[in-house]
Amino acid sequence: MLGRRSKVHPAQVEHIHDLLRQGKSHRDVADLTGLSRSIVGRVARNEIPSLAAFQPATVGEGSMSEKITDAEQARRRREVDEVRHSSAMEGNDRDAQTHADQEAYVRGDLTLDELIERA
Structure with a gap:
């Protein structure tokens, strides 16, 4: 197994990327999604990829x-x-x-x- 599963749902990952592309700050995205700024930053850096996004x-x-x-x-x-x-x-x-x-x-x-x- 490749470690524990992410607590971030693939749909959330896509939503986070959409909001960031719209120019929202990490803080704004965190507030909108209910996730921490740390998690939003990790998603933005593709450290928490969407399972659906695996090519x-x-x-x-x-x-x-x-x-x-x-x-x-x-x-x-x-x-x-x-x-x-x-x-x-x-x-x-x-x-x-x-x-x-x-x-x-x-x-x-x-x-x-x-x-x-x-x-």
Whole structure:
């Protein structure tokens, strides 16, 4: 698993981005959504992406035959590294299969749903 689920609903993430594009300040967006300014800032920096906004790793009907972008791979690497660090801080050991699955996700061989399913 890639860490705990976000408390921010995908629709909220889209709403936050819409409000920011309209020129609203982080404080205004926080007041309008009922979320903290910290959360609004993290959403604005794409640190809390909408689950609906995850781009498929490849084009087509779930086919993993085409490569993901370098930016997507870097995002996935950061995500996996954060999860590993968090797990280590909590004293949780990961097995070799989990490590291999995470690496497959970073490469684009697995989607996020497939990775979660394997956890």
